[in-house]
Amino acid sequence: MGISIWQLLIILAIVLVLFGAKRLRNVGTDLGNAIKGFKNAVKEEEENKDATATTEQKLEKKEGENVFDVKAEEKKEKPDA
Template sequence: MGISIWQLLIILAIVLVLFGAKRLRNVGSDLGGAIKGFKSAMKDEENKDDNTEKKLEKKDGDVFEATAETKTEEKKDKA
């Protein structure tokens, strides 16, 4: 007892009459753009997480050695 194709066509016709084809096209393109942006953001976040994991793995295996040096400035005598 689902919705038949004729019921869907009637609903589509009513929506088309109420909102108009131009507005439905705009809503469809806005919805498509939002979905595309969401997928892009998810992909960027996954790449960011992968890069962070790689950096952490690299830091764990490396040993960094550093030495501190002091830099002194020569005092100029004013005479």
């Protein structure tokens, strides 16, 4: 007991008559763009989480160390000519 191929074709024909081919194409295009946008947003969110995790790991490694590893040097004055 399921929907047979003939029942699906009849439903498709009714939808085509009600909405028209152009409108169905526009709906399909909009739906495809929405799915692409959703996938891109999920991908960017995962990349941001990975970048944040990497930054946090680097900060944890430096916890016991000095933040600045800069060697101070004296400025040498030029002799007057």
